[in-house]
Amino acid sequence: MISRRALELATAVLTGGFGVAVVVQSLDNGIGWSSAGVDAGTFPFLTGIIIVLGSLYNLARGVLPVATLANVPIAITPIELRRLAGLFVPAAIFVAAIPLAGMYVASALYVFAVLAIPRHQSLPRALAMAGATALALYVVFERMFQVSLPHGALAAALGF
Amino acid sequence: MDNLGELLHGFSIAVTVPHLVLMVVGVLLGILVGVLPGLGAPNGVSLLLPLTFGMQPVSAIILLSSMYWGALFGGSVTSILFNIPGEPSSVATTFDGYPMARDGRPTTALATAFGSAAFGALVGVILITFLASWVAQVALAFGPAEYFAVYFLAFASFVGMGGAAPIKTVVALAIGFAIAAIGIDTVSGSVRLTMGVDELVKGVSFVVAVMGLFGIGELLVAVEEEFHARAVSSKIDWAEVFRAVGRLPRHGVALLRSAAIGCWMGITPGGPTAASFMSYGIARRFSRRGRYFGTGEVEGIISPETADHAAGTSALLPMLSLGIPGSATAAVMMGGLMIWGLNPGPMLFVDQKDFVWGLIASMYVGNIVAVALVLLTVPVFAALMRIPFVVIAPLIVIICVVGAYSVSNSYLDVVMMLGFGVIGYLFKKLFYPLAPLVLAIVIGDKAEDAFRQSMLMSKGSLGIFFANKLVTCLIVAGIALLLLPLVLQLARLWRKPAVPAADTTAQEKVII
Numbered sequence: 100m101i102s103r104r105a106l107e108l109a110t111a112v113l114t115g116g117f118g119v120a121v122v123v124q125s126l127d128n129g130i131g132w133s134s135a136g137v138d139a140g141t142f143p144f145l146t147g148i149i150i151v152l153g154s155l156y157n158l159a160r161g162v163l164p165v166a167t168l169a170n171v172p173i174a175i176t177p178i179e180l181r182r183l184a185g186l187f188v189p190a191a192i193f194v195a196a197i198p199l200a201g202m203y204v205a206s207a208l209y210v211f212a213v214l215a216i217p218r219h220q221s222l223p224r225a226l227a228m229a230g231a232t233a234l235a236l237y238v239v240f241e242r243m244f245q246v247s248l249p250h251g252a253l254a255a256a257l258g259f
Numbered sequence: 260m261d262n263l264g265e266l267l268h269g270f271s272i273a274v275t276v277p278h279l280v281l282m283v284v285g286v287l288l289g290i291l292v293g294v295l296p297g298l299g300a301p302n303g304v305s306l307l308l309p310l311t312f313g314m315q316p317v318s319a320i321i322l323l324s325s326m327y328w329g330a331l332f333g334g335s336v337t338s339i340l341f342n343i344p345g346e347p348s349s350v351a352t353t354f355d356g357y358p359m360a361r362d363g364r365p366t367t368a369l370a371t372a373f374g375s376a377a378f379g380a381l382v383g384v385i386l387i388t389f390l391a392s393w394v395a396q397v398a399l400a401f402g403p404a405e406y407f408a409v410y411f412l413a414f415a416s417f418v419g420m421g422g423a424a425p426i427k428t429v430v431a432l433a434i435g436f437a438i439a440a441i442g443i444d445t446v447s448g449s450v451r452l453t454m455g456v457d458e459l460v461k462g463v464s465f466v467v468a469v470m471g472l473f474g475i476g477e478l479l480v481a482v483e484e485e486f487h488a489r490a491v492s493s494k495i496d497w498a499e500v501f502r503a504v505g506r507l508p509r510h511g512v513a514l515l516r517s518a519a520i521g522c523w524m525g526i527t528p529g530g531p532t533a534a535s536f537m538s539y540g541i542a543r544r545f546s547r548r549g550r551y552f553g554t555g556e557v558e559g560i561i562s563p564e565t566a567d568h569a570a571g572t573s574a575l576l577p578m579l580s581l582g583i584p585g586s587a588t589a590a591v592m593m594g595g596l597m598i599w600g601l602n603p604g605p606m607l608f609v610d611q612k613d614f615v616w617g618l619i620a621s622m623y624v625g626n627i628v629a630v631a632l633v634l635l636t637v638p639v640f641a642a643l644m645r646i647p648f649v650v651i652a653p654l655i656v657i658i659c660v661v662g663a664y665s666v667s668n669s670y671l672d673v674v675m676m677l678g679f680g681v682i683g684y685l686f687k688k689l690f691y692p693l694a695p696l697v698l699a700i701v702i703g704d705k706a707e708d709a710f711r712q713s714m715l716m717s718k719g720s721l722g723i724f725f726a727n728k729l730v731t732c733l734i735v736a737g738i739a740l741l742l743l744p745l746v747l748q749l750a751r752l753w754r755k756p757a758v759p760a761a762d763t764t765a766q767e768k769v770i771i
Contacts, residue, residue: 103689110685114430121437124452128444136715139447142707146436153430160426174688179483186482187681190475190656194677197660198670206657213653220650228650232657244310246665 103174107161111154118150189213201251207233266388269616272317273624281318282325282621286629287636289329293345294337294640298655300330300346300571300588301697302474305466306662308595316599317617321625323595324575324618327588328629331531331571332376333640335564336633339368340641348531348567351539355552355559362555366496369637370503371557372564375514377630378507379565382518383525383572384622387579391619395580395605403712404723408733410706412740413583414695416527419740422536423692431691435699436707438463445704446711458671465594465700466666471676472693473587474659476683478652495637510561513542517562521569526577530586530694531570538566572622579615580605583702587694590701 121143128140175183193209200208211229214220220228240246272278285307292303304323311319334346339356352372359368401409418428441452442462453459507514517538524534542562543552552559574585575592582604584590596603607615663676686693717723725731 106685107689110689110691113682113685114434117434117437120454121452124454125440128447128449128451132714132719135447137711137719139444139449139451142710143437143440143452146433146440149433150430150437153426153433156426157430175483182482183479183684186479186652186656189653191677193656194660194673197673202661202664206660209657210653214650217649219647232654236657236661240661240665246309247668248661248664249670 100173100177101175101180104161106174108158111158111161115151115154115158118147118154121147121150185217197249197251199252201254202248203233203237204251204253206236262388262392265392265612265616266620268612269618269620270624272613272617273321273621278318278321278617278621279624279628281322282625282628283632285322285325286329286332286625286632289326289331289629290333290336290633290636290640291329291643292326293330293333293335294643295345295651295655298658299334299473299477300327301469301591302659302662303330304588304591304595305469306658308466308591308598309662309665311595312598316596316601316611317614319595319599320592320614320618321621323592324621325625325628327571327592328380328622328625329633330588331380331568332373332629332633335372335376335567336369336637336640337644339372339560340365340637341644343644348535348571349563350532351535351563352560352567354539354563355554355556358553359555359557359560364555366494366499367503368555368560369495369634370500371507371560373630373633374504374507375517375561375565376568377626378514379518379521379568379570380572380622380626382565383522383569383576384619384626386522386573387576387622388619391576391580391615392608394576395608398581398605399609401605403709403716404726405730405733407706407709407713408724408730408737409581409583410702410709412733412737413528413577414699414706415737415740416529417692417695417698419743420524420527420529420533421692421695422529422533423690425744427689427691428695431686431693431696432699435696436703438468439700439703440707446708456671458669461667461669463675463700464666464672465591465697467663467672467676468679468700469587469591469697470659470663471679471681472683472686472696474655474662474683475677475680476687476693478655479680479684480687482648482652495634500634506557507561510558513546513558513561514565516545517542517565518569521566521571522573524566525570525573525585528574528577528583528585528694528698529570530574531567532694534570535563535567538562572626575618575622578603579607579618582705584698587697590694590698594701 125140125143125147129138130140130144131138189209189212193205196205207229210232211225214228215222215225236248240248288307289300289303292298292300303326307323307326311322330346331348334344334349335352335356337343337345338349338352339360342353342357344350344353356368356372414432417432418425421428437452441459442450443460444451450460520538520541521534524530524537539559539562542558543549546552546558548556548558571586574589576585578584578589578593582593584593593603601607601611601614659676660673663672664670666672683693713723724734
C-alpha cells in the first residue's frame with residue numbers, strides 16, 4: 100500500500116532532483132550577461148531554480164496534514180499495485196530486450212508472454228496474436244513506410 | 260470579406276478526392292484512438308506524425324486535424340455507452356450521457372452529444388475564419404519583446420485558469436522548459452543539460468514525451484481500475500437521431516453559452532478538458548433543471564460536449580496566428596508544422612495562404628465527415644470495447660515503443676519514453692497537469708529565444724517589456740493571471756478563516 104503522502108513526497112523529490120541537476124548543469128554554460136547577450140545557461144538556470152522552489156513547496160504541502168490529503172489517504176492499494184506491476188514490469192522487460200532480440204522478436208515474445216502466462220488466452224490464440232503483431236509491424240513499417248525497426252544483436256549474429 | 264474569398268479558395272483545396280480520403284482515414288483513426296483507453300488525441304497525432312513527413316504540408320495537416328476531430332468524437336462514444344471516458348475531455352459527458360443511455364435512450368444521448376459537439380466545433384471554426392487572419396495581422400507587427408509577452412501570457416493563463424494546483428502547474432511548466440533546453444542551444448551553439456549523455460545532444464523530442472506521458476501514463480492509470488465494459492445497446496435508431504438533433508435548438512442558450520466558454524478556454528490555453536468541466540458546472544448552476552443533473556439531463560450532455568469541441572477547435576487559432584498552441588494536441592500539431600518546415604505564426608497567413616485556408620476549410624468539411632462517420636460506426640467501435648483490456652494494453656505499449664523509436668531511430672528515446680510514462684502516471688495520480696508540460700517542451704525554445712533577443716535589443720534591461728502599451732498590457736495581464744490563484748486563496752481565507760477548503764478535491768478532478 101502506498102499512501103498519497105508518500106507518493107506526493109516521492110514525486111516532489113523526483114522533480115526537485117531534476118531541478119537541482121538542471122541548475123548544476125546550466126552553470127557549465129555560464130549564467131548572466133556576456134558580450135554575446137544572455138548566456139546560454141541563464142534560462143535553464145532560472146527554470147531549474149523554479150523547479151526546485153516549486154518542488155520544495157509541493158514537498159511541504161505533501162508532508163503537512165492538509166484536509167484534502169486526508170480525504171484520500173491511500174493513493175495505491177496493494178491490488179492496484181499488483182495490476183500496475185503486471186503491466187509495467189513486462190513492458191520494461193520488453194524494452195530491455197529490444198537491443199538483443201530486435202523489435203519484431205521482442206514484441207512477439209512480449210505479446211505471447213503477457214497473454215499466455217497469466218492464462219488470459221489459450222496457447223494457440225496467444226501464439227497467433229504474437230505472430231500477427233510481429234507481422235503487422237513488419238508490413239506497416241518495413242514495407243509500407245520504409246521505416247527500419249531495430250533487428251537486434253541476435254539477428255545480426257545470425258546474419259540478417 | 261477578404262476572408263470569405265480566401266475561404267472559398269481553401270474549399271477548392273480541401274474538397275478534393277485525395278483530401279476527402281485523408282479526412283475519412285484521419286477521422287476513423289481518430290475515433291479509434293478516442294475509443295481506446297490509453298491512446299488519446301495527443302499520442303494519436305504524434306504517432307501519425309512520422310508518416311506525414313513525405314506529404315504536402317496541407318495534406319498532412321488535414322490528416323492530423325481530422326484525426327483530432329475523430330478523437331474528440333470517439334471519446335464521447337465510450338463515455339456515453341460504457342461510462343468510460345476515452346479522452347480526459349469527455350469525462351464530463353459521462354455524468355449525464357451514461358445515465359441517459361442506461362435508461363434506454365442511447366441513440367438520443369449519442370445524437371445529442373454529436374449534434375451539440377458539431378455546433379461547438381462550427382462556432383470554433385467560424386471564430387477561426389473571421390478572427391485568425393486579423394490576429395495574425397496584428398501579430399505581424401510584433402517584435403521579440405511582444406512575442407515573449409504573449410508566451411508569458413499563455414503560460415500564466417495555465418497557472419491562473421488551468422484548474423490544477425498552481426504550484427504544480429508551475430513545476431510542470433518549468434520541467435517542460437528545462438527539457439526543451441536539452442541539446443544544442445540555437446542561439447550560442449553550445450551544448451546544454453545533456454547530463455553527460457552524448458546522445459542527448461539531439462535534444463528530447465516532444466513526440467517521445469507525449470508517447471510516454473499520455474500513452475504509457477494513461478495506460479497505467481487505466482489498468483489500476485478493474486475494467487468493466489458493460490455496454491448498453493449500441494444500436495442506432497436513425498429516426499431518433501433526427502428527432503434528437505431537431506430538439507437541440509430548444510436549448511439554444513445552453514449551446515451558445517457552452518460554445519462561448521469553449522472558445523474562450525481554447526484560445527487561452529485552458530484546453531478542452533477544463534472547458535467541458537467548467538461548462539458542465541455552470542450549466543448545472545444556471546439550468547432550471549439543475550438539480551436533475553447527473554440523472555440523464557439533455558443539457559448535461561449538451562454543455563460539456565459543445566464546450567469540449569469548441570475548445571478543441573479554437574485551440575488551433577492561437578497556434579495558426581501566433582504560434583502558441585491552445586491544447587496539448589495543438590502543441591503536437593505545431594511540432595509537426597515545424598518539422599514540415601513551416602514557421603507557425605503570423606507569417607503563415609502571408610507565405611502559406613493555401614496551407615492556412617485549406618486547413619480552415621477542411622475543418623468545416625472534416626467535422627461534417629466526422630459526425631457522419633461516427634454515427635455510422637458506433638456499433639463497430641462499441642464492439643471493439645468488448646476486446647479484453649489485457650489484449651489491448653500490450654498492443655498499445657508496442658505502438659508507443661515503435662512510435663518513440665521511429666522519431667529518430669534511437670533506442671535511448673524508447674527508454675526515455677518509458678521514463679516519461681512513469682512520470683505521466685505519477686503526475687496524473689497527483690493532479691499535476693500534463694498539457695503545460697507538453698506545451699513548454701514544444702515552444703520552450705521559441706519563448707527563450709524571444710526573451711534573449713529582446714534582451715539583446717535592450718542591452719540587458721528588463722525595461723523593454725514595459726516599453727510600449729501593448730507589451731505592458733500583455734505582461735501585466737500575465738502577472739495578474741499568475742497572481743490570481745494567490746488572490747483567490749487569500750479572499751477565501753478572509754471570508755471564512757480556518758475552514759479547510761473542501762472544494763479543492765472537486766477542483767482537482769478538473770485537471771487533465
